[in-house]
Amino acid sequence: xxxxxxxxxxxxxxxxxxxxxxxxxxxxxxxxxxxxxxxxxxxxxxxxxxxxxxxxxxxxxxxxxxxxxxxxxxxxxxxxxx
Amino acid sequence: xxxxxxxxxxxxxxxxxxxxxxxxxxxxxxxxxxxxxxxxxxxxxxxxxxxxxxxxxxxxxxxxxxxxxxxxxxxxxxxxxxxxxxxxxxxxxxxxxxxxxxxxxxxxxxxxxxxxxxxxxxxxxxxxxxxxxxxxxxxxxxxxxxxxxxxxxxxxxxxxxxxxxxxxxxxxxxxxxxxxxxxxxxxxxxxxxxxxxxxxxxxxxxxxxxxxxxxxxxxxxxxxxxxxxxxxxxxxxxxxxxxxxxxxxxxxxxxxxxxxxxxxxxxxxxxxxxxxxxxxxxxxxxxxxxxxxxxxxxxxxxxxxxxxxxxxxxxxxxxxxxxxxxxxxxxxxxxxxxxxxxxxxxxxxxxxxxxxxxxxxxxxxxxxxxxxxxxxxx
Amino acid sequence: xxxxxxxxxxxxxxxxxxxxxxxxxxxxxxxxxxxxxxxxxxxxxxxxxxxxxxxxxxxxxxxxxxxxxxxxxxxxxxxxxxxxxxxxxxxxxxxxxxxxxxxxxxxxxxxxxxxxxxxxxxxxxxxxxxxxxxxxxxxxxxxxxxxxxxxxxxxxxxxxxxxxxxxxxxxxxxxxxxxxxxxxxxxxxxxxxxxxxxxxxxxxxxxxxxxxxxxxxxxxxxxxxxxxxxxxxxxxxxxxxxxxxxxxxxxxxxxxxxxxxxxxxxxxxxxxxxxxxxxxxxxxxxxxxxxxxxxxxxxxxxxxxxxxxxxxxxxxxxxxxxxxxxxxxxxxxxxxxxxxxxxxxxxxxxxxxxxxxxxxxxxxxxxxxxxxxxxxxxxxxxxxxxxxxxxxxxxxxxxxxxxxxxxxxxxxxxxxxxxxxxxxxxxxxxxxx
Numbered sequence: 001x002x003x004x005x006x007x008x009x010x011x012x013x014x015x016x017x018x019x020x021x022x023x024x025x026x027x028x029x030x031x032x033x034x035x036x037x038x039x040x041x042x043x044x045x046x047x048x049x050x051x052x053x054x055x056x057x058x059x060x061x062x063x064x065x066x067x068x069x070x071x072x073x074x075x076x077x078x079x080x081x082x
Numbered sequence: 083x084x085x086x087x088x089x090x091x092x093x094x095x096x097x098x099x100x101x102x103x104x105x106x107x108x109x110x111x112x113x114x115x116x117x118x119x120x121x122x123x124x125x126x127x128x129x130x131x132x133x134x135x136x137x138x139x140x141x142x143x144x145x146x147x148x149x150x151x152x153x154x155x156x157x158x159x160x161x162x163x164x165x166x167x168x169x170x171x172x173x174x175x176x177x178x179x180x181x182x183x184x185x186x187x188x189x190x191x192x193x194x195x196x197x198x199x200x201x202x203x204x205x206x207x208x209x210x211x212x213x214x215x216x217x218x219x220x221x222x223x224x225x226x227x228x229x230x231x232x233x234x235x236x237x238x239x240x241x242x243x244x245x246x247x248x249x250x251x252x253x254x255x256x257x258x259x260x261x262x263x264x265x266x267x268x269x270x271x272x273x274x275x276x277x278x279x280x281x282x283x284x285x286x287x288x289x290x291x292x293x294x295x296x297x298x299x300x301x302x303x304x305x306x307x308x309x310x311x312x313x314x315x316x317x318x319x320x321x322x323x324x325x326x327x328x329x330x331x332x333x334x335x336x337x338x339x340x341x342x343x344x345x346x347x348x349x350x351x352x353x354x355x356x357x358x359x360x361x362x363x364x365x366x367x368x369x370x371x372x373x374x375x376x377x378x379x380x381x382x383x384x385x386x387x388x389x390x391x392x393x394x395x396x397x398x399x400x401x402x403x404x405x406x407x408x409x410x411x412x413x414x415x416x417x418x419x420x421x422x423x424x425x426x427x428x429x430x431x432x433x434x435x436x437x438x439x440x441x442x443x444x445x446x447x448x449x450x451x452x453x454x455x456x457x458x459x460x
Numbered sequence: 461x462x463x464x465x466x467x468x469x470x471x472x473x474x475x476x477x478x479x480x481x482x483x484x485x486x487x488x489x490x491x492x493x494x495x496x497x498x499x500x501x502x503x504x505x506x507x508x509x510x511x512x513x514x515x516x517x518x519x520x521x522x523x524x525x526x527x528x529x530x531x532x533x534x535x536x537x538x539x540x541x542x543x544x545x546x547x548x549x550x551x552x553x554x555x556x557x558x559x560x561x562x563x564x565x566x567x568x569x570x571x572x573x574x575x576x577x578x579x580x581x582x583x584x585x586x587x588x589x590x591x592x593x594x595x596x597x598x599x600x601x602x603x604x605x606x607x608x609x610x611x612x613x614x615x616x617x618x619x620x621x622x623x624x625x626x627x628x629x630x631x632x633x634x635x636x637x638x639x640x641x642x643x644x645x646x647x648x649x650x651x652x653x654x655x656x657x658x659x660x661x662x663x664x665x666x667x668x669x670x671x672x673x674x675x676x677x678x679x680x681x682x683x684x685x686x687x688x689x690x691x692x693x694x695x696x697x698x699x700x701x702x703x704x705x706x707x708x709x710x711x712x713x714x715x716x717x718x719x720x721x722x723x724x725x726x727x728x729x730x731x732x733x734x735x736x737x738x739x740x741x742x743x744x745x746x747x748x749x750x751x752x753x754x755x756x757x758x759x760x761x762x763x764x765x766x767x768x769x770x771x772x773x774x775x776x777x778x779x780x781x782x783x784x785x786x787x788x789x790x791x792x793x794x795x796x797x798x799x800x801x802x803x804x805x806x807x808x809x810x811x812x813x814x815x816x817x818x819x820x821x822x823x824x825x826x827x828x829x830x831x832x833x834x835x836x837x838x839x840x841x842x843x844x845x846x847x848x849x850x851x852x853x854x855x856x857x858x859x860x861x862x863x864x865x866x867x868x869x870x871x872x873x874x875x876x877x878x879x880x881x882x883x884x885x886x887x888x889x890x891x892x893x
Contacts, residue, residue, distance in 0.1 A: 117836060118830075118832040119826075119828075119830065119835070120831075120834075120835070121834060121835075122830065122834055126834055146663045162835075221698070231834040231835060232835065235835055251827070252827070297707070302875065304872060304873065305842050305869060318798075339700060346872070358864075359542040359864055359865055361541075361544075361865075362875040362877060364874050364875060364877070365875075365877040368872060368875055368876055369876065370871075372873070378872055378873075379871060379872050379873030380871055380872070380873065381871065382842070382867060382869045382871060382872075383866060383870055383871065383874075383875055384840075384842050384844065384869045385839070385844070385864070385865060385866075386865060386866065387864055404780050405810075427782070
């Protein structure tokens with residue numbers, strides 16, 4: 001298993017240890033706003049265990065991915081704030 | 083409400099709400115009773131498609147008139163009703179269905195309904211998510227979409243009506259009486275000049291023998307995927323199949339909600355009493371939708387649910403006095419078109435009560451047309 | 461769509477202590493056993509990260525026992541439906557999974573209770589358990605100021621864990637009054653293994669400021685939390701922070717047992733002495749049956765696993781230990797009962813339903829959860845009311861609305877039934893809705 005994983009968050013390249021979730025990678029990239037709520041407010045993870053759906057973002061063009069449950073993989077393109 | 087109401091309506095669904103609104107506008111005092119919340123029965127299980135239909139001249143007259151009433155109402159609808167004049171796109175998969183597009187187009191144009199005929203490429207441009215190779219389609223420009231429970235609530239509770247309408251949710255009616263009143267489940271008698279049975283699929287409980295049957299339907303709603311489709315898209319493929327009114331059936335029907343969510347239908351089942359999900363029919367309904375929208379399967383589904391429509395033998399609603407008593411009115415049997423035809427139903431009721439000329443000829447909808455079945459009232 | 465089918469004598473859902481124990485003891489007695497979990501790791505929430513980096517000896521012991529037991533782990537599988545008796549449908553990253561079982565043990569655990577207060581939707585306001593889980597998965601907290609607030613023994617454990625990752629903890633704010641906590645702590649002599657975890661005492665030993673009888677009134681910041689206003693009910697003061705970890709103890713994840721028809725009592729699944737639910741062949745263990753912690757779940761899991769494997773005698777030998785942990789759980793529940801003032805935290809404009817941004821005012825106009833769904837959109841979003849449903853239960857005493865599949869949002873294609881060979885679609889109907 002490779003020790004590190006290369007991905008991009010909002011177009012910026014990022015290298016994280018294997019086993020890092022996408023939610024953690026987004027935080028490592030310095031982002032606090034994961035998504036906009038229905039009324040446009042900033043939101044980030046709440047439950048950290050896949051229940052609350054606040055950590056949703058877009059992974060490889062697929063929207064509504066629960067970033068706290070998904071491990072980073074090489075080449076992943078992550079976009080927040082959509 | 084201190085004095086007895088002029089009219090008591092059983093059912094706070096979209097049909098009962100529309101009846102209440104029209105009567106209140108006419109100056110009458112209205113009491114609306116429902117065993118559940120406003121719009122919690124069939125109204126919560128429908129798509130909210132406001133659509134002109136042409137299966138029969140009577141159906142066209144009813145839907146066209148009611149759609150006009152919705153258009154008139156639209157400016158006052160609050161955001162929660164999610165009124166969206168997105169239009170209907172009837173898609174033709176092949177040349178046979180395309181012939182139907184042309185027939186429909188001619189029929190609608192002659193009657194002043196705005197339509198556009200789309201050839202294959204135009205359909206693909208209008209709805210890129212459709213599978214390639216569609217023969218064409220018919221865009222019915224002024225068809226629209228609403229969120230039905232909020233629409234029912236608005237009809238009952240908009241500023242101008244609240245003075246004359248009292249809604250009592252959570253009250254079960256045991257009987258509709260020939261003197262125009264009702265008897266509640268707890269034995270209380272409510273007096274009124276006229277009782278309206280707008281209980282949809284449950285209307286036969288208050289009028290035994292009424293030829294209204296429960297027809298179950300399933301729906302699935304997705305998370306927000308704005309722009310996946312732009313019109314309410316409906317197939318014309320059902321033309322080629324046996325038009326069974328008894329067997330279970332499915333058809334491709336998708337609706338873009340103003341929220342960006344996709345509402346997926348539709349199915350029809352007789353003899354299915356409960357509102358649980360029947361995975362077999364849900365399966366068939368979704369497979370049919372995937373045939374038209376290959377990318378639909380990847381969207382995120384939030385909820386699936388089922389409910390019942392009120393079906394009549396001739397696919398037209400029952401609007402008018404019951405043969406048991408002219409102080410009992412029926413406003414039921416709207417099947418899958420109740421959201422569209424609710425407003426005209428209310429208008430026809432008010433026209434009758436006030437002795438006005440009816441908005442459209444009422445004969446095709448009178449309960450008496452179905453003969454003895456409609457008159458039974460134990 | 462990719463679709464696979466599996467079949468087992470026993471299926472266990474949830475890979476926390478209860479599920480691990482159940483699957484292990486059952487598999488050790490023969491028969492095919494599968495353990496399903498929606499995360500990529502064994503251990504559930506309480507032992508999260510233990511599989512990759514073992515730190516808790518008992519966690520390692522049970523994970524190793526499970527791995528040697530012959531049971532099969534099916535990870536990243538979210539169970540969302542049961543179209544027929546003895547069948548579960550799960551969604552995995554690879555596609556849809558159909559799992560057949562003769563017996564089923566549900567160990568779906570609990571989630572944190574979140575209550576609305578002004579500012580609770582700001583990024584950086586997180587659940588304590590949730591933050592700990594995310595930190596174990598790489599979320600950076602080194603040098604960050606984390607106020608830990610809410611209620612329950614978890615707060616101290618989390619604060620301790622966060623500090624190990626370099627976080628600074630200005631304060632642990634426990635809403636329960638000091639007098640109740642003291643009574644709880646003195647009762648802990650019965651549970652020597654828990655004594656070292658006695659909340660206030662442990663916090664003191666760790667050198668983390670711990671105050672009972674205080675709670676957050678609101679969180680403030682621009683686009684993320686920057687400070688929290690705390691209160692003791694009389695006065696209020698502000699503490700600057702980078703993160704506010706706030707949770708109000710736990711609520712059981714009863715969605716799956718309810719979908720299967722298991723009877724509930726007082727919000728928990730009702731089980732008999734062998735952990736059997738009201739549905740034949742379906743057992744429930746752990747927080748589903750009572751909030752009593754990981755030790756209780758381990759014992760209950762073993763009892764259920766042994767019962768399912770036909771070893772009733774061996775199961776009986778564990779009854780006394782389970783009883784002990786149930787008493788502990790009951791004491792815990794009494795000590796950390798939520799104060800009524802918390803019902804007033806959310807103002808009229810405070811969002812209650814985060815998925816759909818529904819204010820308390822809009823929700824409060826409705827009479828029950830169903831009406832709130834229909835007329836305010838509260839509970840209509842992708843969390844399916846998991847967050848707001850628990851909140852409205854606390855705020856207004858509402859029971860949750862009926863449950864239908866999918867119990868988790870899934871891809872639309874995952875809703876297709878197991879009959880992969882499509883039947884021809886006949887009898888198309890006219891397409892009005």
